Structures are given as C-alpha cells and as structure tokens.
Amino acid sequence: MADSVALSFATFVVKSLGGFLIQEANYLGGVRSQVEQLQTQLNQMQCFLVAADARRRGGADEIIIRNCVAEIREASYDAEAAIATFVVKIGRSDQFPFVLKRYLCIFKECLALREVRLEIEVINTRITNSLTTGFQTCGILNSTGVVESSSSTSLAERQQQLRRSYTHIVEEDLVGTEGDVKAIVDLLVKEKACYRVVSIWGMGGLGKTTLAKKVYKHIEIMRHFKCVAWAYISQQCNTRDVLVEILIKLLSPPKQEREEIEKSKHHDLVKKLYQVQSEKKCLVILDDIWKDADWDSLSPGFPNTTEVGSKILLTTRNENVAKHVDQQCVLYKLRHLTDKESWELFEKTFLRRNEGFTLNTEMIELGKAMVKHCGGVPLAIVVLGGLLATKCTLNDWKEVSENISHDLGKGKGRAGVPITEILAFSNKDLPYHLKACFLYLSHFPEDHNIRAKKLIQMWMAEGMVSPSSIPTQIEVKEKTMLDVGMSYLGELVQRCMVQVELTSFRKRIKLCRLHDLMRDLCLLKAKEENFLEIVRIKAFGHQLTWADSALPSSSSPLTTIRRLAVYYLDDHDANFIESENVIPLSGHEMKNHNHIRSCQFYSFGHELESSGWQKLKLLLKGFTLLTVLDLERIIIPGGGNIILGGGKKFPRAIGNLIYLKYLSIRDSDIKSLPSSIGNLGFLQTLDLRISWGDILRIPNVLWRLKQLRHLYLPCFIKPSCIGKLRLDGLSKLETLENFAARYCDVRCLSKLTNLRKFSGVVTPKDLVVILKSPIFNNSNRLLQYSSFRILGEDFRTEEEQSLLRQLLGCHHLRKLELQGSLNPVEKLADQFPTNLTTLELVHSKLVEDPMPTLEKLPNLRSLNLNWNSYIGKEMVCSSGPSSISGGGGGGYGGFDGGGFPKLISLELCDLHNLEEWRVEQGAMPCLFRLLIFECEKLKEIPDGLRFITTLRELEIVSSVSEALLDRVREGGEDFYKVQHVPSITLQCLHLTKN
Numbered sequence: 001m002a003d004s005v006a007l008s009f010a011t012f013v014v015k016s017l018g019g020f021l022i023q024e025a026n027y028l029g030g031v032r033s034q035v036e037q038l039q040t041q042l043n044q045m046q047c048f049l050v051a052a053d054a055r056r057r058g059g060a061d062e063i064i065i066r067n068c069v070a071e072i073r074e075a076s077y078d079a080e081a082a083i084a085t086f087v088v089k090i091g092r093s094d095q096f097p098f099v100l101k102r103y104l105c106i107f108k109e110c111l112a113l114r115e116v117r118l119e120i121e122v123i124n125t126r127i128t129n130s131l132t133t134g135f136q137t138c139g140i141l142n143s144t145g146v147v148e149s150s151s152s153t154s155l156a157e158r159q160q161q162l163r164r165s166y167t168h169i170v171e172e173d174l175v176g177t178e179g180d181v182k183a184i185v186d187l188l189v190k191e192k193a194c195y196r197v198v199s200i201w202g203m204g205g206l207g208k209t210t211l212a213k214k215v216y217k218h219i220e221i222m223r224h225f226k227c228v229a230w231a232y233i234s235q236q237c238n239t240r241d242v243l244v245e246i247l248i249k250l251l252s253p254p255k256q257e258r259e260e261i262e263k264s265k266h267h268d269l270v271k272k273l274y275q276v277q278s279e280k281k282c283l284v285i286l287d288d289i290w291k292d293a294d295w296d297s298l299s300p301g302f303p304n305t306t307e308v309g310s311k312i313l314l315t316t317r318n319e320n321v322a323k324h325v326d327q328q329c330v331l332y333k334l335r336h337l338t339d340k341e342s343w344e345l346f347e348k349t350f351l352r353r354n355e356g357f358t359l360n361t362e363m364i365e366l367g368k369a370m371v372k373h374c375g376g377v378p379l380a381i382v383v384l385g386g387l388l389a390t391k392c393t394l395n396d397w398k399e400v401s402e403n404i405s406h407d408l409g410k411g412k413g414r415a416g417v418p419i420t421e422i423l424a425f426s427n428k429d430l431p432y433h434l435k436a437c438f439l440y441l442s443h444f445p446e447d448h449n450i451r452a453k454k455l456i457q458m459w460m461a462e463g464m465v466s467p468s469s470i471p472t473q474i475e476v477k478e479k480t481m482l483d484v485g486m487s488y489l490g491e492l493v494q495r496c497m498v499q500v501e502l503t504s505f506r507k508r509i510k511l512c513r514l515h516d517l518m519r520d521l522c523l524l525k526a527k528e529e530n531f532l533e534i535v536r537i538k539a540f541g542h543q544l545t546w547a548d549s550a551l552p553s554s555s556s557p558l559t560t561i562r563r564l565a566v567y568y569l570d571d572h573d574a575n576f577i578e579s580e581n582v583i584p585l586s587g588h589e590m591k592n593h594n595h596i597r598s599c600q601f602y603s604f605g606h607e608l609e610s611s612g613w614q615k616l617k618l619l620l621k622g623f624t625l626l627t628v629l630d631l632e633r634i635i636i637p638g639g640g641n642i643i644l645g646g647g648k649k650f651p652r653a654i655g656n657l658i659y660l661k662y663l664s665i666r667d668s669d670i671k672s673l674p675s676s677i678g679n680l681g682f683l684q685t686l687d688l689r690i691s692w693g694d695i696l697r698i699p700n701v702l703w704r705l706k707q708l709r710h711l712y713l714p715c716f717i718k719p720s721c722i723g724k725l726r727l728d729g730l731s732k733l734e735t736l737e738n739f740a741a742r743y744c745d746v747r748c749l750s751k752l753t754n755l756r757k758f759s760g761v762v763t764p765k766d767l768v769v770i771l772k773s774p775i776f777n778n779s780n781r782l783l784q785y786s787s788f789r790i791l792g793e794d795f796r797t798e799e800e801q802s803l804l805r806q807l808l809g810c811h812h813l814r815k816l817e818l819q820g821s822l823n824p825v826e827k828l829a830d831q832f833p834t835n836l837t838t839l840e841l842v843h844s845k846l847v848e849d850p851m852p853t854l855e856k857l858p859n860l861r862s863l864n865l866n867w868n869s870y871i872g873k874e875m876v877c878s879s880g881p882s883s884i885s886g887g888g889g890g891g892y893g894g895f896d897g898g899g900f901p902k903l904i905s906l907e908l909c910d911l912h913n914l915e916e917w918r919v920e921q922g923a924m925p926c927l928f929r930l931l932i933f934e935c936e937k938l939k940e941i942p943d944g945l946r947f948i949t950t951l952r953e954l955e956i957v958s959s960v961s962e963a964l965l966d967r968v969r970e971g972g973e974d975f976y977k978v979q980h981v982p983s984i985t986l987q988c989l990h991l992t993k994n
C-alpha cells in the first residue's frame with residue numbers, strides 16, 4: 001500500500017518535531033500558528049489517505065492518488081527538514097551560557113525564524129491547493145472538503161480473491177509435509193485433550209493452507225469427526241458469510257434448509273452453530289485468520305469446552321491471534337524446507353511441466369543455487385520452478401539467476417499470484433506505527449544478523465519509537481522507549497515478518513534477521529516510498545553500482561533521498577559515493593545535504609583508503625541534519641602511536657551534527673574522539689565499543705550530553721584530561737556499559753537516577769561508594785540488570801566479606817567476575833542471587849569443591865573456573881542437589897532437579913591440581929559448550945558426559961601432555977563418552993587436531 005509510510009511518517013513527524021517546535025516557540029514566538037496549521041493539515045491528510053486506500057481502483061484515479069500520496073510524503077519530509085534546520089541554526093537556549101553571546105545570536109535567530117515560517121507556509125499552501133484538488137478530482141473529497149464515503153470494496157475484493165483458497169484444488173507438488181500432517185492429525189484426534197484449538201503458524205508462502213487442506217482430507221479426520229467444515233477468513237472477514245458457510249458445511253442440509261440458513265438472523269446463526277458443535281464432534285478449519293477482532297465476532301458460535309471433542313484448526317501469520325483465540329492453543333510453527341527437500345520440490349514442479357526433460361550438471365548446480373535463494377519457502381520454490389519451466393537452455397537459466405530477486409517478484413504462484421504480492425499482505429496488515437519500523441530493516445545487508453537493541457535505538461533516533469509511544473496508563477519510570485521498541489519488534493516476529501536468531505535468558509530478542517524473500521519485499525516497498533537508497537561501492541574506477549531493488553527511479557529523484565546505506569565492497573579507487581547525482585564531493589563544491597537523515601556504512605572488513613576517509617570528513621560537514629550515523633566496523637587509514645591514538649582520530653566535524661541522535665563506532669579502529677562531540681546535545685545512543693584491545697582517547701565532555709539514554713564505553717579508555725571522566729549530567733541515562741572506576745568518577749553514579757542496566761569494572765574500595773548509592777539499593781526497582789567485574793587481592797577481611805555479601809544480595813545482579821582469594825564459597829551459598837546468569841572465579845584458591853554450591857544456582861547459564869580458582873583434586877557435578885534456603889539473595893527454597901539445570905557453557909581453565917572430575921547422570925542437562933584448558937593432571941573426561949545429549953562443542957587444550965587428548969580422540973578410551981558431540985577440538989601446543 002503506497003500510502004502506508006506516508007501516513008506513518010506524518011504521524012510521528014507531527015508528534016515529535018511539531019511538538020518540540022511549539023515548546024521552543026513559547027519564548028521564540030512567531031511560528032506557533034504556522035506549525036499548528038501544519039499539524040491540522042497533516043491530521044486531515046491521514047483521513048484522506050485512509051479514504052484513498054479504500055477508493056483505489058486502477059486507471060487514472062489510481063495514478064492521481066499515488067501522486068497525492070507521494071506529495072504528502074514529500075511534504076511531511078520537507079516539514080521535518082524545515083523544523084530540524086531551524087533547531088540546528090538557533091541551537092537550544094542552554095547552549096548560550098553567557099548573556100552577551102546570547103544577545104549576539106538574536107539576529108541569527110530572527111533570520112532563522114523568518115525562514116522556517118516562510119517554508120512552513122509554503123508547505124501548508126502546497127497541501128491545501130495541490131492535494132485537495134487531487135483528492136477532489138478522484139472523488140475522495142467533495143466540493144466542501146468533506147471526505148466522501150464509499151461503498152466500493154473493489155480493492156479488498158480483488159485482494160481477497162487473490163488469496164482465497166479452495167479445498168477442492170489438489171496440490172500437485174508437495175514435499176516434506178508427511179510428518180507435519182501426521183503430527184497435526186494426531187493432535188486433533190487425541191481423545192480427552194485439554195485443548196480445543198490447534199494453530200498452524202508461519203510466514204506467508206510456507207504452505208499453511210496447503211497443510212491444512214491435507215489435514216482436512218485426511219482419512220483419520222474423516223473417521224474421528226462427525227462433521228468437518230472449512231472457512232476462509234482473510235483480512236476482510238465478513239462474519240455473517242463465514243458463519244453461514246461453516247453451518248452449511250457442518251450440516252450438509254438439503255436445498256430448502258440451506259436457503260433458510262442463508263436467510264437466518266445473526267443471532268439464530270450463532271445459536272445454531274454453537275448447538276451443532278456442542279452435540280456433535282466437529283472440526284472447523286479457519287484458514288488465514290488475521291485479527292483478534294475477527295475471532296471476537298465469530299467466537300459466540302463456538303463452545304469453549306472440550307467435552308464433546310469438537311476442535312478448531314486455524315492458520316495464521318500472527319502468533320498473537322492464535323493465543324487470543326485460546327490461551328491453551330497448541331501452536332504448530334511451520335518450518336522451512338531443508339536444502340534437500342527444496343530441490344526435490346523444485347524438480348517436481350519443473351519436471352511435471354517438462355516431462356522427459358533431463359537436467360544437465362551445470363543446470364543442476366545453477367538450479368540448486370537459485371533454489372537456495374528461496375530460503376526453504378515452498379511458494380517461492382514453486383514460483384521459481386514455474387519461471388524456469390519455460391526456459392530450457394543454460395543461458396536462459398543464467399539470465400534468471402542474475403535477476404533472481406526481480407524474477408521471483410514478477411513470477412506467479414499456483415493461483416496466479418505474484419510472490420511479492422502474497423508476502424505483501426503481511427506488510428499491508430501492519431498497524432501504521434509498524435510500517436516504517438519494518439521498512440527500516442531495508443538498510444541491513446542480506447543474511448545480516450541484526451542486533452535488536454541497535455535496531456530499536458535507531459527507530460528511537462528517527463522518531464518511530466518516541467515517548468508518546470508509551471501508554472499513558474503506564475508510568476514512564478516503569479516502561480522505557482526501549483521496552484516499547486522491543487514490543488514493536490516482537491509484533492513483527494509474531495507476524496512472521498522478522499525471524500529470531502537468538503534470545504536472552506529472559507526470552508528477549510537479542511538477534512534477528514530478515515528472510516531473503518521478506519527482505520526483497522522490504523526493499524521493494526522502500527523503493528516505492530522513496531525511503532532509502534542502497535549504494536554498492538565497487539572497484540570500477542569511480543563508477544557506482546546501485547544495489548538490489550533500491551535502484552533510483554524517476555519517481556524517486558536522488559536529490560530527495562532521506563536515508564543512505566553504503567555497502568563498501570572493495571578497497572580500490574571507488575572509496576565513496578562518487579556520483580554527482582548523489583553527493584558532489586570536491587571540497588569547494590560541497591553542498592548542504594539536509595535531506596539526508598540517516599547514513600549507515602557497511603565496510604565488510606575492507607579498509608577505507610586515505611581519499612575515502614577525507615571524503616567522509618567532508619560529508620560530515622554537509623549532512624547537517626543527520627540523526628543516525630552508523631560507522632560500525634569501519635577501518636580507517638593511518639598509523640601513529642596506538643596508546644595516544646595518533647592518526648586515527650574521529651573528525652572534529654562530528655560536532656556540527658548537533659541534531660544527531662544515534663552514533664556508533666563499534667568494532668572500528670578509531671583511536672581518538674574530538675572534544676566537539678560534546679556539542680551533540682540531542683544524542684540518545686552513543687556506542688564507543690571499539691575493537692577489543694584497542695584504547696580510545698575520550699575528552700571529558702560526555703557529561704554534557706543531557707539527552708543520552710544509552711552509553712556504551714570501550715573496554716580500554718585513556719581520558720584526554722586531568723582526572724576522571726564525569727558522567728554526572730546524564731540524568732536520563734538508562735544503559736551504562738563498561739564503566740571503569742579507574743577512569744570514570746564513581747561518585748557520578750549516584751546522579752544516574754534513571755539507570756536500568758549497568759556493567760562495570762571496580763575494586764572493593766569502589767564498591768564501598770557504589771553500594772551506598774540509592775541506585776544500587778534493593779529498594780530501587782528501576783535497575784534491572786547489573787554486571788560487576790571486581791578486581792582485588794582477596795576477600796578475607798570481614799569488611800570485604802560484608803561488601804561481597806551486600807552485592808550478592810542485590811536482585812539486579814546478573815553477571816559477576818571475582819578476582820582474588822575467597823573464603824570457602826559454601827559460606828556464601830545462601831547469598832548468591834537466584835537471577836545470577838554468569839559467574840567467573842579467578843585465582844580464588846578454593847580448597848573445597850565449589851560445584852555442590854554452584855550447581856544450585858537455578859538460572860546460571862555460564863560458569864568459568866579460571867586460574868587456580870579451585871586448588872583441590874576432585875570435583876563432582878551431582879544429579880540432584882538437595883534444596884537449600886536462605887536470606888540475602890533469596891535462596892533456592894524447594895529447588896529440585898539435576899545440578900546446573902540451565903548451564904549452557906562451562907570453562908575449566910588452569911585448574912592445575914584437578915585429577916578427577918565426575919559428572920552424574922542428570923547433571924547439566926542443557927550444557928552446550930565445554931572447554932577444558934590446561935588441566936594437565938586430569939586423568940580422563942567424565943563418563944557422565946555421554947548422558948548430556950545437548951553438548952555440541954567440546955574443546956580440550958593442553959601444553960604439557962597429550963595423554964588426555966589421546967583418550968578423547970576417535971578410537972581412544974574415552975571417545976565413546978563424547979562420540980555424540982558434533983564439534984570436538986583437541987589442541988596440544990600450537991597443533992590443532994579435530
């Protein structure tokens with residue numbers, strides 16, 4: 001839907017920038033009326049867009065509406081740029097601390113005020129004249145400016161016809177469904193089951209409807225249920241028609257009774273349907289249900305008990321819809337086909353249309369590569385098979401391969417539906433606040449793992465997630481913008497538009513990605529909306545190669561690009577954007593590019609040449625309204641002293657981008673920041689986690705970034721000042737990572753009253769100050785996560801033990817690394833918090849086996865015993881620890897099960913006295929990775945490892961003796977214990993043997 005992002009952008013532009021300018025206008029004056037008029041205009045446009053969507057029916061009107069929608073989008077962008085330019089020019093009042101300097105700026109402010117007033121007036125006139133005329137021409141507005149109602153449902157009907165499924169159509173090409181069919185049939189025919197709903201859930205194109213049809217026709221279903229009915233729901237659910245359809249199929253009435261059912265009142269239909277399912281064992285299949293409201297309208301006709309054995313099978317792309325139908329619903333998530341199954345499906349599809357044709361070796365190799373692009377989505381594979389069925393030469397196949405994304409987009413599915421149009425239904429169904437969020441994913445390269453927090457912080461910077469997004473009934477202190485953004489991402493996942501790659505122990509999304517076909521759709525929509533340009537830099541002189549479906553078009557002039565993603569694929573002459581149509585780069589010809597709001601670089605490990613880095617500096621001067629700058633993993637030229645950060649300094653021009661809200665140099669090799677970074681008064685997220693081991697020189701200006709919410713410091717810092725870094729001005733800070741007490745003032749932590757997440761490296765002396773702060777007190781419910789690395793000689797004194805007990809008693813403590821000698825760890829057993837997920841003990845010199853204590857931690861995911869943390873000879877991981885209770889951290893009262901119930905990673909490093917390690921059956925039931933490093937006296941690996949079926953990675957390293965390595969190698973005495981482990985790495989000195 002072409003107006004989707006226009007409407008979304010109009011909404012958040014008005015709320016964020018418009019509201020901000022009105023607040024400033026309280027003392028600047030002279031622009032309030034223009035902004036209020038603009039707000040009114042854009043609010044009206046939202047109504048027009050909704051009406052336009054219902055009235056689009058092709059032909060000339062379609063073109064007029066699309067042009068109007070594009071104009072609204074551009075007007076919204078222009079308004080945003082005008083307001084942002086105004087803010088940049090005048091700055092905020094707190095940037096003028098001296099009265100004289102403030103008065104000297106009055107003239108400048110008056111000029112800026114006049115300019116923005118004129119620009120907004122022009123935009124208002126543009127909307128009033130051009131857009132109103134256009135909407136009146138196609139009948140959306142009448143002559144008085146009132147939105148015309150329309151009974152036209154041509155678009156909805158057309159879309160519904162495209163997606164409608166028919167149970168009598170036999171799917172000819174099916175692969176990999178046998179197991180799925182059996183599993184679902186077994187769920188439905190299971191007697192005395194406590195559930196009444198089974199949901200087939202998955203992204204568009206996976207074959208949910210196809211699978212449901214197979215179940216519908218299955219012999220066991222026919223035998224088990226007295227009556228079976230199929231109803232197609234779709235996005236435009238006509239409740240009455242669905243109820244009639246279900247009732248007729250369940251009853252199979254004669255013609256006269258059928259006519260009576262069709263004429264029945266709604267109440268009678270609901271009552272009769274409810275009665276039939278209460279008296280007979282019925283199965284109703286609701287295919288393609290999209291909305292909670294659709295089920296709410298149908299639910300009165302369905303019993304909510306399982307006494308008779310009636311069941312419901314539904315298919316949906318939205319997990320939440322299934323749960324809304326029934327909280328006890330059995331969710332059956334449909335999988336993607338394997339490579340083998342995908343090729344088998346392709347062969348069936350192709351050869352059925354080309355009976356007797358033989359694929360040669362080159363065709364098979366090329367075909368498998370193209371099929372892999374389909375990502376295991378049956379619909380896409382069938383589309384590809386249909387495309388190639390009419391192309392029987394190798395050259396034809398090569399041509400298709402070169403344009404695979406484009407050809408899949410225009411290809412037809414079984415029902416004659418373009419694959420992109422089918423997938424686009426998910427995009428069309430999105431709420432307006434999610435449409436721009438989804439399009440933002442078009443920035444990321446193919447097969448790119450996307451960090452959830454990074455994505456959300458970018459959404460925040462662009463206003464897609466804002467304070468106004470937080471529900472009014474929830475206090476701001478209880479829910480942050482990051483929480484809201486995570487719920488947005490969760491909804492995209494539930495709708496199968498985004499795939500989850502990794503979650504945290506709290507089930508929050510950490511990594512996600514786009515399926516290739518969904519990315520194609522995302523790029524296509526980004527192009528339609530003039531949302532983004534992706535530029536591939538290749539080493540062909542100064543020529544640009546434009547990427548994927550984000551190609552420039554006549555309807556999307558390059559001069560109005562708002563977002564730029566640069567894929568730097570080579571390190572030759574084409575170091576940057578060299579096209580004059582995009583950005584002229586010669587120093588004297590450098591122009592302002594206020595239309596660029598977001599710039600993301602993907603260097604793919606290539607180092608910029610000197611000329612490329614110089615041009616980046618020029619671009620920073622031109623992108624004055626940039627809100628997002630992502631330079632993650634960028635490698636810049638230059639040498640110099642690593643300690644002093646010579647040669648690899650970040651440009652001072654960064655200080656010109658005062659509207660910047662997101663800045664990342666994560667994993668780059670930048671060594672020094674300029675003091676001008678303190679000018680970024682609107683910055684919300686600052687990620688300085690440069691390449692591990694490198695030192696970053698930081699000026700003492702971070703305290704000036706008063707809007708900062710998320711600060712990620714590097715592991716190693718060198719302050720470019722006398723004394724320690726101040727952070728006391730960051731009262732809005734929610735995330736503070738890699739705080740180092742050696743370089744940062746510990747006293748500043750008490751000022752960070754909004755802190756939610758903290759990680760830091762401190763000494764016992766620093767703990768005295770930190771734990772006195774109310775921020776780290778157990779009574780503070782805002783702080784949800786803390787990670788401490790404590791450096792010290794030992795914890796033998798009573799004062800040190802008291803400090804450690806106090807820290808262990810904190811509910812927010814998740815990760816802990818203790819360096820130094822400890823008293824027997826069992827005395828601290830009742831103090832360890834139940835939420836502890838990661839523990840590392842270094843040089844603790846424990847005499848007693850720590851495992852009986854540590855294995856009781858119910859949420860421990862990672863344990864590292866390092867450098868003589870245990871100096872005993874024997875160690876045991878038991879199958880079932882006895883429960884303990886206690887104070888402090890809350891104890892583990894009633895804990896039952898194997899030792900280390902959630903442990904995923906275990907490292908035993910430099911335990912030089914360890915001779916025997918026993919693992920009982922049932923211990924560590926979730927262990928995935930095991931590292932044994934330099935435990936030279938260990939005689940053999942535990943027999944109990946053979947019971948840990950989850951173990952996938954085993955690494956043993958020894959520089960003294962190969963005896964243990966020989967036992968574990970294939971054919972060795974201990975190999976049978978770990979023969980089920982897929983990855984075994986055995987290393988002696990510098991020689992690695994697998």
